Amino acid sequence: MSILNDKVSPSQSRGIKLTLLVIGLFIFVIVAGFVYRVQQPRVMTATEMKINGLYLLETPRNFGEIALIDHRGEPFDKARFTGRWSLVFFGFTYCPDICPTTMSFLNQLMGELVGTEAEDTQVVLVSVDPARDTVEQLAGYVPYFNPDFIGVTGEFLDIHRFATALNTPFRKVPGQDENYLVDHSANVVLINPMGDYHGFFKAPLDLAKMKITYRSVIALWDYDH
Numbered sequence: 001m002s003i004l005n006d007k008v009s010p011s012q013s014r015g016i017k018l019t020l021l022v023i024g025l026f027i028f029v030i031v032a033g034f035v036y037r038v039q040q041p042r043v044m045t046a047t048e049m050k051i052n053g054l055y056l057l058e059t060p061r062n063f064g065e066i067a068l069i070d071h072r073g074e075p076f077d078k079a080r081f082t083g084r085w086s087l088v089f090f091g092f093t094y095c096p097d098i099c100p101t102t103m104s105f106l107n108q109l110m111g112e113l114v115g116t117e118a119e120d121t122q123v124v125l126v127s128v129d130p131a132r133d134t135v136e137q138l139a140g141y142v143p144y145f146n147p148d149f150i151g152v153t154g155e156f157l158d159i160h161r162f163a164t165a166l167n168t169p170f171r172k173v174p175g176q177d178e179n180y181l182v183d184h185s186a187n188v189v190l191i192n193p194m195g196d197y198h199g200f201f202k203a204p205l206d207l208a209k210m211k212i213t214y215r216s217v218i219a220l221w222d223y224d225h
C-alpha cells in the first residue's frame with residue numbers, strides 16, 4: 001500500500017476540524033451555562049427567608065397615597081416607589097447609633113449587589129423627626145452615606161400615617177429637652193416595584209444573610225412577573 005493512502009485527505013481534515021469545533025462549542029456552552037447558573041441567586045422558600053430575617057407578607061399591601069418631600073426639595077409621593085425595589089428605613093439625623101449604623105450597613109449592601117440589582121434598588125431614609133430634619137438637614141446627612149440614597153421628610157401626621165401603614169411605629173422619648181431622642185424600629189421595610197409593602201428585614205441585620213435573601217426575592221419576583 002502506498003504511503004500516500006495513509007495520509008488524511010483534505011475533505012477528511014475539514015471533517016475532523018469541524019467535529020473538533022462542534023465539540024469545543026458544546027463544551028463552551030455547557031461551561032458557560034454552569035457558570036451562569038452558579039452566579040444566579042437561589043430562590044429560597046418563605047421559611048428560609050424568614051430564618052434569614054426577611055418576613056414577607058402573604059399578599060403585598062397597598063399602603064395608600066403619601067405626600068412628602070425629599071432632601072432635594074422635590075415632592076415624594078407613592079409613584080416614587082414604582083419601577084424599582086425600595087429599602088425603607090425610618091430614622092432621624094440626630095440619632096446617635098442605630099441610624100448611622102444602619103445607613104452604613106445599607107451602603108455596604110448596595111456595594112454587594114451584582115449586575116443591575118443595585119440600579120434597580122433605592123434606599124430611602126424617612127425621618128421620624130421632621131421638626132428638626134428639614135430638607136437642608138437631610139441634604140447634609142443622607143448623601144454622606146451614599147449620594148444615591150434619598151432622605152424624606154414632611155408633616156408629622158403624614159409621616160406617622162405612612163409609618164403606621166408599614167408597621168414601623170415611633171415616638172418621641174418623653175421628658176427630654178431640645179436634644180430629645182425618638183424611639184423607632186430598626187427594621188428595614190421592603191417595597192416592591194409595584195409600589196406595595198412587600199415585607200421587612202428584621203433587626204439585627206446581617207449583611208451576608210440579607211444579601212442572599214434580597215437577591216432571592218428579586219429573582220422570585222422576576223420569575224413570577
